[in-house]
Amino acid sequence: MTSRVMMILLEERLYRNIFASHFAALAIIFPWTSGNLFHVAWQGNFESWVQDPLHVRPIAHAIWDPHFGQPAVEAFTRGGAMGQSEYSLFRVYRWWYTIGALMKIFIFGALFLLFLSAISLIAGWLHLQPKWKPKRFVVKNAESRLNHHLSTIRVSSLAWMGHLVHATIPASRESTLGGIISYLYYRIPKG
Structure with a gap:
């Protein structure tokens, strides 16, 4: 060779x-x-x-x-x-x-x-x-690697923003299912 x-x-x-x-x-x-x-x-x-x-x-x-x-x-x-x-x-x-x-x-x-x-x-x-x-x-190919990493960062940033807007803010106001569950969980007498 x-x-x-x-x-x-x-x-x-x-x-x-x-x-x-x-x-x-x-x-x-x-x-x-x-x-x-x-x-x-x-x-x-x-x-x-x-x-x-x-x-x-x-x-x-x-x-x-x-x-x-x-x-x-x-x-x-x-x-x-x-x-x-x-x-x-x-x-x-x-x-x-x-x-x-x-x-x-x-x-x-x-x-x-x-x-x-x-x-x-x-x-x-x-x-x-x-x-x-x-x-x-x-x-x-550096361009394809860069596109892959940037698209991963973009998607994860959008997912995190969606979580913050649709899960975290309502949870802090206890207006989600998780908030209702935690409200009921802590208010039910343990015995």
Whole structure:
């Protein structure tokens, strides 16, 4: 083979690996984000904080360390917590409240990111297979890549704006189904 053909083959393999590595990066980011959101929703006091955000301090997660002695347990047990816990300092509770998530069940929707992670892994693996590998002109064409990324940003921006207008603003006024559900959920006597 000539050196020109070898260079083209190496270039194709390089582009294919870079293209597939983007899916691998997404497959790592999605479960990491999902895990953080899930654990704060699972071990936090989000619903209590929604009821009284001025007096309830948000809990990030419980501390499960068998080496904690009794003084440490007493020092780290926060008001409203069943055991030792750590305060949430990165304002994720306020962000969830702002986007209209008023109950924990909305936050547990972050488990959908695990599904996206699996899809990303499969897509990355498929693009490494000879049958599904991206063509050289597609990967090397900067204009098509730029159009793809810009259209993705445009669509996601429009979707976020639509969510803010049609879900968040009505939820803050409790005029949506989610607002009605949260209203009924918190007003029904527990017993």
